Amino acid sequence: MSITDVTTDxxxxxxxxxxxxxxxVASSATTPALTRRARLSRLVGGVVLAALLAxxxxxxxxxxxxxxxxxxxxxxxxxxxxxxxxxxxxxxxxPVAQMGFGVVAxxxxxxxxxxxxxTLPIVALSSLPISLLLAAFTLRLKGVSFxxxxxxxxxxxxxxxxxxxxxxxxxxxxxxxxxxxxxxFVRTDESMYYLELAVLIAVALVCYAINRSRVGxxxxxxRESEMAFSTLGHPPAxxxxxxxxxxxxxxxxxxxxxxxxQLQVPSNLLLPxxxxxxxGYAVAGGLGSVTGxxxxxxxxxxxxxxxxxxxxxxxxxxxxxxxGLVVFVVMMKAPGGLAEIGRRVxxxxxxxxx
Amino acid sequence: MTGAGPLGRRITPAGRxxxxxxxAAWHRLTDGDTVAVGPADGTTNGNGHDSGPGPxxxxxxxxxxxxxxxxxxxxxRELLSVENLSIHFGGVQALRDVRLRVRTGEVTGVIGPNGxxxxxxxxxxxxxxxxxxxxxxxxxAPLRGAPSVRARRGLGRTFQTPxxxxxxxxxxxxxxxxxxADWSGHRYVFDxxxxxxxxxxxxxxxxxxxGFRGDLSVPAGSLPFGDLRTxxxxxxxxxxxxxxxxxxxxxxxxxDQAQSFVGLMRELGDMGLAVLLIEHDMALVMGLCKRIxxxxxxxxxxxxTPEDVQRNETxxxxxxxxxxxxA
Numbered sequence: 089m090s091i092t093d094v095t096t097d098x099x100x101x102x103x104x105x106x107x108x109x110x111x112x113v114a115s116s117a118t119t120p121a122l123t124r125r126a127r128l129s130r131l132v133g134g135v136v137l138a139a140l141l142a143x144x145x146x147x148x149x150x151x152x153x154x155x156x157x158x159x160x161x162x163x164x165x166x167x168x169x170x171x172x173x174x175x176x177x178x179x180x181x182x183p184v185a186q187m188g189f190g191v192v193a194x195x196x197x198x199x200x201x202x203x204x205x206x207t208l209p210i211v212a213l214s215s216l217p218i219s220l221l222l223a224a225f226t227l228r229l230k231g232v233s234f235x236x237x238x239x240x241x242x243x244x245x246x247x248x249x250x251x252x253x254x255x256x257x258x259x260x261x262x263x264x265x266x267x268x269x270x271x272x273f274v275r276t277d278e279s280m281y282y283l284e285l286a287v288l289i290a291v292a293l294v295c296y297a298i299n300r301s302r303v304g305x306x307x308x309x310x311r312e313s314e315m316a317f318s319t320l321g322h323p324p325a326x327x328x329x330x331x332x333x334x335x336x337x338x339x340x341x342x343x344x345x346x347x348x349x350q351l352q353v354p355s356n357l358l359l360p361x362x363x364x365x366x367x368g369y370a371v372a373g374g375l376g377s378v379t380g381x382x383x384x385x386x387x388x389x390x391x392x393x394x395x396x397x398x399x400x401x402x403x404x405x406x407x408x409x410x411x412g413l414v415v416f417v418v419m420m421k422a423p424g425g426l427a428e429i430g431r432r433v434x435x436x437x438x439x440x441x442x
Numbered sequence: 443m444t445g446a447g448p449l450g451r452r453i454t455p456a457g458r459x460x461x462x463x464x465x466a467a468w469h470r471l472t473d474g475d476t477v478a479v480g481p482a483d484g485t486t487n488g489n490g491h492d493s494g495p496g497p498x499x500x501x502x503x504x505x506x507x508x509x510x511x512x513x514x515x516x517x518x519r520e521l522l523s524v525e526n527l528s529i530h531f532g533g534v535q536a537l538r539d540v541r542l543r544v545r546t547g548e549v550t551g552v553i554g555p556n557g558x559x560x561x562x563x564x565x566x567x568x569x570x571x572x573x574x575x576x577x578x579x580x581x582x583a584p585l586r587g588a589p590s591v592r593a594r595r596g597l598g599r600t601f602q603t604p605x606x607x608x609x610x611x612x613x614x615x616x617x618x619x620x621x622x623a624d625w626s627g628h629r630y631v632f633d634x635x636x637x638x639x640x641x642x643x644x645x646x647x648x649x650x651x652x653g654f655r656g657d658l659s660v661p662a663g664s665l666p667f668g669d670l671r672t673x674x675x676x677x678x679x680x681x682x683x684x685x686x687x688x689x690x691x692x693x694x695x696x697x698d699q700a701q702s703f704v705g706l707m708r709e710l711g712d713m714g715l716a717v718l719l720i721e722h723d724m725a726l727v728m729g730l731c732k733r734i735x736x737x738x739x740x741x742x743x744x745x746x747t748p749e750d751v752q753r754n755e756t757x758x759x760x761x762x763x764x765x766x767x768x769a
């Protein structure tokens with residue numbers, strides 16, 4: 089028994105403090121020392137990934153415009169918003185509707201001449217009322233019932249609000265504006281890419297930090313046994329509300345970036361059916377995985393757009409078939425999605441046991 | 443008292459000694475400087491149980507004296523009072539006018555045939571089910587609210603099927619209890635000094651207390667069934683409960699583990715913790731509990747000391763059927 093080794097109160101206190109400080113997720117298994125090959129792989133992988141991300145819009149010019157990878161980043165963020173709800177074991181089909189509210193919020197900010205620096209934080213905060221409404225559903229509804237309730241909400245929002253406000257051409261009916269204006273520093277799609285990338289990295293880091301923290305452990309506990317979680321003194325509703333609000337903020341910011349990219353967002357792009365597609369991407373990416381969501385955004389968001397350009401729009405005749413096939417194959421080969429495939433490949437690269 | 447009787451089997455002295463060994467080890471870890479709590483001459487202790495000879499039930503010198511505000515033993519104070527608790531599911535009356543008393547420093551048993559409503563009673567007490575009628579008073583105030591609120595008032599529980607967070611490590615599971623203890627500000631009835639320790643060290647000590655000797659960093663889902671029960675018990679204790687509700691804690695334990703459990707429960711009871719126990723192992727219940735409530739078809743059919751319950755014909759009938767009762 090390890091604690092028999094601890095002989096004095098002073099030693100115990102020091103050891104306890106060191107252990108507490110050493111790990112935010114206190115319980116995690118001891119991380120094995122990395123082999124030289126693993127360290128080298130991580131270094132090289134990190135450099136290659138950073139170089140790729142830094143130059144992507146330009147290195148992929150042969151395949152299509154920067155719009156494709158811009159769109160991929162937005163899909164990644166939307167998928168991430170769905171994936172975050174996987175932490176509490178819930179499925180929401182409202183993120184596309186929440187993206188729509190992000191579109192509207194950007195327009196409202198521009199109408200009121202709010203500087204761009206404040207726009208994204210305001211957009212994120214503006215997601216709260218809708219998120220709290222959706223979170224209130226979870227007080228009574230769980231699982232499939234919650235998913236259907238969010239789908240119903242998305243249809244209601246589309247029919248009663250987006251169809252009226254954004255219309256067929258996304259012209260912000262009633263506000264006197266026809267499209268949003270991008271800030272001067274992101275006039276081109278290439279520069280827009282870096283804005284999106286910065287926001288996505290920030291969001292992904294926040295999600296990763298939450299998932300690795302004690303709050304992440306509580307999400308896991310809530311997902312695995314709500315009964316035990318609650319009888320241990322932890323309020324499930326608080327964690328559900330937090331996850332749904334986080335998801336809503338990500339989706340709403342994704343919507344804001346979407347309208348900055350497109351300048352106009354017709355209401356048909358916010359059809360709730362799109363959320364079902366994004367949910368499929370999230371599952372194929374690995375529900376609950378941050379990196380899986382980002383990978384899904386690239387695979388299912390950017391690559392089809394590049395293929396569309398390369399095939400002179402011929403790919404549009406088969407895009408959903410091909411995407412569906414890829415999702416199907418991924419799920420058959422790796423139920424954990426792209427995240428699981430990525431982990432397997434990376435283990436081989438590092439030479440660590442599978 | 444050894445728990446022998448018509449409904450059960452005898453608890454061996456070796457098993458009891460094993461339980462004592464666990465507690466003695468625990469106290470050695472807590473503080474080397476100790477004084478004896480229980481009588482060391484083999485006489486019965488305040489709970490009516492034979493304490494046996496030797497350095498049993500030792501507690502740190504610095505913890506004395508026990509007092510209501512200072513933490514520690516408060517024998518016999520009524521902690522939980524259930525009056526006329528009723529609940530139905532559709533056409534099934536799961537509980538009808540159930541009355542129950544639990545006192546500090548005592549192990550109280552709830553027994554009954556399968557489907558008698560024992561687990562339903564636990565779920566009503568812990569807030570997972572809302573009863574149709576009845577009042578529950580805990581520590582002098584009505585017990586209401588969500589399960590998390592009740593847990594923070596000092597209600598700890600385990601489940602019939604262990605509900606550990608399987609993908610989290612054993613230590614992570616225990617920390618959930620420690621967090622609750624810190625949030626609620628409750629003292630650990632069985633050792634108030636635990637509250638001053640960092641959470642990780644506290645969790646390690648309570649794991650040692652319940653006799654878990656495995657690796658705390660492994661996922662809880664990888665543990666054998668007996669260890670799942672042990673860790674779940676440790677997790678509940680980490681929450682610093684003043685009432686510990688155990689739902690069939692000995693089922694699935696091997697003989698050694700069950701004997702250790704008996705010793706541990708006895709010692710925890712002696713230290714002032716109130717324990718409410720559902721168990722089918724009659725030897726264990728009769729040997730451990732000071733009072734027993736018997737449920738059948740959602741109703742209390744008997745209540746009293748183990749001896750009273752064993753002699754009660756209604757109880758024998760409920761368990762064995764009318765012909766056996768006559769025989």
